Amino acid sequence: MIEAIRPMQRTPEPTVDAVGDWCGLVHQVRRLSARTxxxxxxxxxxxxIVCAEAPEGVRAGATVRVRGRVVAATLRDATLYWRSLEIAATEVEIVASPAPEGMPFDLTRPELVATPQTRLDHRPASLRHPRIRAAFTIQAALVRAFRAHLDGLGFTEIRSPKLGSEGAEGGADVFDLDYFGRRAVLAQSPQFYKEMCTGVFGRVYEVGPVFRAEPHATRRHLNEYTSLDVELGPIGSFTEVMSLQVGLLAAMMQQxxxxxxxxxxxxxxxxPEVHTIPALRFAEAKKITGGTGHDLAPAEEAALGRWAQSEHGSxxxxxxxxxxAKRPFxxxxxxxxxxxxxxxxxxFRGTEITTGGQRIHDPGELxxxxxxxxxxxxxxxxxxQAHRCGLxxxxxxxLGLxxxxxxxxxxxxVRDATLFPRDAHRLTP
Amino acid sequence: MIEAIRPMQRTPEPTVDAVGDWCGLVHQVRRLSARTxxxxxxxxxxxxIVCAEAPEGVRAGATVRVRGRVVAATLRDATLYWRSLEIAATEVEIVASPAPEGMPFDLTRPELVATPQTRLDHRPASLRHPRIRAAFTIQAALVRAFRAHLDGLGFTEIRSPKLGSEGAEGGADVFDLDYFGRRAVLAQSPQFYKEMCTGVFGRVYEVGPVFRAEPHATRRHLNEYTSLDVELGPIGSFTEVMSLQVGLLAAMMQQxxxxxxxxxxxxxxxxPEVHTIPALRFAEAKKITGGTGHDLAPAEEAALGRWAQSEHGSxxxxxxxxxxAKRPFxxxxxxxxxxxxxxxxxxFRGTEITTGGQRIHDPGELxxxxxxxxxxxxxxxxxxQAHRCGLxxxxxxxLGLxxxxxxxxxxxxVRDATLFPRDAHRLTP
Incomplete structure (x- = not known):
């Protein structure tokens, strides 16, 4: 029995007056006296979907196929993607059903009522809340825009290994594992690889996971996160890197x-608007915050965020x-x-989202x-070796996605902005 | 000293009669009597670039800035991206230099002459060979096309964690590590996560690394590779998944x-052409190969590839x-x-590049x-839990990239189709 598989046709989206079948997961059922x-x-x-009567077992989590006609409507519910139409169904058929016990929480409330812990423990359910899901649609669009803008500037996407023999940042905050009898580490950053690739492609980017074995648990740290990494050469100055990023952020917001x-x-x-971004030397920033030390504490970042807003409207x-002393070698x-x-x-809004700069390219200097x-x-x-070949x-x-x-x-x-976050206490789901 | 960082302007590509500066890494220098x-x-x-005289130290691996005018030309060298023009330089300035010892091998030969081992040991150099580099430009385009096609069909890009508490495929071929006093494993596949996400987004894809602790060293296996993963629902049959893939592959080739x-x-x-793809049941395939067992050996795959070519021109x-018995639970x-x-x-060409199918969605059945x-x-x-909420x-x-x-x-x-491959013997570069 041989058959030929043909390319899939595009599924049409609902438009007014269209007649057809639509199949999807049920989010909510409201039965009124005359209609459901x-x-x-x-x-x-x-x-x-509006129908005269829905089959008995239709409930949230079921998959149904509806047949009907799309009609114009004016709907106020902000969770609806389509608010100027609805489907008047003549037939509703159940295709698949959830378990009888139902959802662990009510997904139809405007906000999900659950502790942060419960929300993450029941991720397959909580992600179905429209407001939670929306953040990940936005996240996907951010990455799409990031790549599209860089592709347009002649960048090449690279993929560097996550298993290696040493860490780019060094130090203790690295996960290690047994690799066929040797020690391997999980990449803390694609730093070395993206730098090496400027000698191959000139301009490169990578979107991938990075791993930090930091035991602390804060609102802004994860043990595995997505880094949007960019590296480019030749450049005349590190300000070119910032200029690239300003254009990139503007394109991402536009998208x-x-x-x-x-x-x-x-x-x-x-x-947020992105036209030009104000810049301040670290020493000057310290004068504003009144702080000391070679780094900026979170409270200092917040103060600088307020300063940028009030002084520059940014x-x-x-x-x-x-x-x-505080930057890598x-x-x-x-x-x-x-x-x-x-x-x-x-x-951004008083929190660091990017670290960058110019790197040493001369082999002797490095x-x-x-x-x-x-x-x-x-x-x-x-x-x-890469430097000796000439970078x-x-x-x-x-940039931390x-x-x-x-x-x-x-x-x-930040855990709630991660589909399935990992921290020192969480390895599931 | 405060300044505002402006968005970077697009760098113009050379077009005939343009006058300007171009900066890049030198790939090759040929000095003739009158010109370089x-x-x-x-x-x-x-x-x-053509110039009357180039500065003394200009050599492969140096970064130079050239000033000049773009002129029409007809160049035969297939490694050149621009073959109908060249830049007549009036000025060549060295911006950065490689180490004095030069490249570990001659990158200007049509093919790189080096053992596979040397080629990979000196990856920062070998990747600069135009033919080797070209494969990765193609690889980046494959992934770009994969995403663009799926984005157009309403798919959402997801990112699943690479650190988890159990393997999707189970078994011994999993890397494990100490995770704050617990055992964690590296993801062999985003299988569970992409399935769970069909209950959230319906159609999802992920491009990311997967890890297999298989000690064997073959021409077609890596211990870390890139998986292009797709999952979608609702579907009526597993043939819809194949149809989606046929359309996707056609779009990728077109791109x-x-x-x-x-x-x-x-x-x-x-x-390769992709219109329709012939399909054959496993039991029928075994009749063609004459083999036994619940799997296809590489030699059987090759025989089936020849069969598809001769019988179906595919x-x-x-x-x-x-x-x-041979498929996961x-x-x-x-x-x-x-x-x-x-x-x-x-x-594809007698080698398996994809495994797929329909999954159990009913919680009781699973x-x-x-x-x-x-x-x-x-x-x-x-x-x-995801199944109980309804998938x-x-x-x-x-699909293995x-x-x-x-x-x-x-x-x-397959190592040579990986920027920085990982096998049982290789953790660097």
Missing amino acids: FLKLWLPRGLVQ LEQDCSHELALLEIEL QWLYVTHYPT YAMDTPGEPSVTDSFDLL EAKIRSRGMDPAGFAFFL PPHGGFG ERMTALLCGIDN | FLKLWLPRGLVQ LEQDCSHELALLEIEL QWLYVTHYPT YAMDTPGEPSVTDSFDLL EAKIRSRGMDPAGFAFFL PPHGGFG ERMTALLCGIDN
């Missing part, structure tokens, strides 16, 4: 406005020229100012820097 | 033709209805035929299947 209203999940979102109007309205998100702020010192680096952090930090160049053999002057940045999603969507805890 | 020819890497590929004409020509790749072949049995499953493999295999449902708590009838597939790249580009060993 269903909310049905189609790929883009919820659509309302959200275009693709996610439903989700933005549902979550009542006002997108939700974004670059802090540049971080102290050399591959960071380039500022010419003539060896105590600071040609580096930056980007704050080796000297490794030695000056008391490290052994042999531990960075292949990274140095263009280059720089880049990493979940943290950016949380800040954008007004989500307080 | 350089090949320079720009983001899209190589361009030829390659459009975006990668230079790379396809350089590697002399003739893209480089693709679906083998369907695999024995239940979540595979759906064929209605009325419990010894086989509604599943498929896709062979739990019974788990028990019937002697496993404990408690070990699949959150997967069963649509669903199915999907996984590196293997597909290798088959498409005529690369013999």
Whole structure:
């Protein structure tokens, strides 16, 4: 019995007067005296179904096939993706059913009422809440826009290994495992690989998981998160990297406005403007916060966020020229100012979402820097090999996807901006 | 000192009569008596520079800035991305230099002359060979096309965790590690997560790393590879999943033709046609190969590839209805035929690149299947939870990116279709 498989046809989305079949998961059932209203999940979102009577067993979590005609309507329910139409069904057939006990919580309330712990323990259910789901539609659009903008600028997408023999950032916060009798570590960052690839493709990006074995549990940290990584060469200065990012963020916001109007309205998100972004030296930032030390504490970031808003009307702020002592060995010192680096952090709404800067490209300079930090160049053999083959002057940045999603969507805890988050206490679901 | 960072402007690509600056990595230097020819890497590929004299230290691996005018030319060298123009430089300035010892091998030969081992040991250098680099430009385009096609069909991109508490496929071939005092495993597949997400988004895909702790070293296996994963519901039959894939593969080939004409020509790749794909039941396939057992050996796959080519003129072949005994517990049995499953493999040029099928969506049926295999449902708590909340009838597939790249580009060993491959003996670079 041989048959030929043909390409799948595009499923038409509901438009007024269309007659046909629609199949989807039931989100809600409301039975009134004369009619029953269903909310049905189609790929883009919820659509309302009206029918004279629905079969007995239809309930949330069932999959149904409805046959009917699309009619114009004016619907106020903000969870509906289609609010100017509904499907008048002549037939509703149950295709699959959930278990009899039903959902662990009521998904039809405007906000999910559940403790953070319960919400995450029952992720397969909580993700079905329209407001929670919407944040991930936005997250997917953010990544799509990130890639589209960079593709347009001649960037090449790379995939670096997550299993390696040493960490880019070094230190103790690395997961290690037995790899056929040897020690392997999980990548904390694609840093070395993206730098090496500037010698191959010039401009590269990667979207992938990174792993940090930090035991602390804060609202802004995960043990596995998605890093949007960019690296490009040749550059004339680290400010070019920031310029690239400003254009990129503007494009990402524009794309959200275009693709996610439903989700933005549902979550009542006002997108931040991105025209130019103010920049401040680290030393100047410290004068504003009144703080000390070589890093910015979360409270200092928040203060700087308020400062950028009041002084520049910007939700974004670059802090540049971080102290050399606090930057990794591959960071380039500022010419003539060896105590600071040609580096930056980007704050969004008072929280750091990006670290970046120019990197050392000269092989001799890199080796000297490794030695000056008391490290052994042999531990960075292949990274140095790339430099010896010649790398263009280059720089880049990493942007934490979940943290950016949380800040954008007004989500307080980064775990809730992650489909299936991992922290020191959570390995499931 | 505060400044505002503006969005980066698009760098113009060379067009005839344009006058300007171009900056890039030098690939090759040829000094003739009167003129010097350089090949320079720009983001899209190589361009030829002609100048009266180049500075003394210009060599492969250096970064230079050239000033000049673009002139029309007819160039035969297939490694050049721009073959109908060159840049007549009036000025060439060295911006960065490689180490004095030069490249570990000659990157200007038509083919890289090096053992497979050396090629991979010196990956930062070997990737710069135009033919090797081209395969990764094609790989990036494959993934871009994969996502674009699915985005157009209303799919949502998801990111599932790579750290978990149990493996989707079970068995011994899993990497494990200490996770804050507990055992964690690296994901062998996003199977459970993508299935759960059909209850949230209906149609989902993921592009991400998967990890297999298989100690064997073959030309077609890696210990870390990229899986292009798709899952969708509601579906009426597993053949809908194959239909989706046929349309997807056709779109991917079309996109390659459009975006990668230079790379396809350089590697002399003739893209396979994808209109309809023939399908054959596993039992029928076994009659053709004359083999026994519940699986297809590589030699049998090769024989079936030749059969599909000679009987159907197709480089693709679906083998369907695999024995239940060889499919995972979540595979759906064929209605009325419990010894086989509604599943498929896709062979491309005689090698399996995809496994897929319909999955069990009914919570009671799944739990019974788990028990019937002697496993404990408690070990699949959150997967069963998703089913109990109601999943649509669903199915999907996984496609190995590196293997597909290798088959498409005529690369013999899948390691060479991976930027930085990982096998039992290789953790660097």
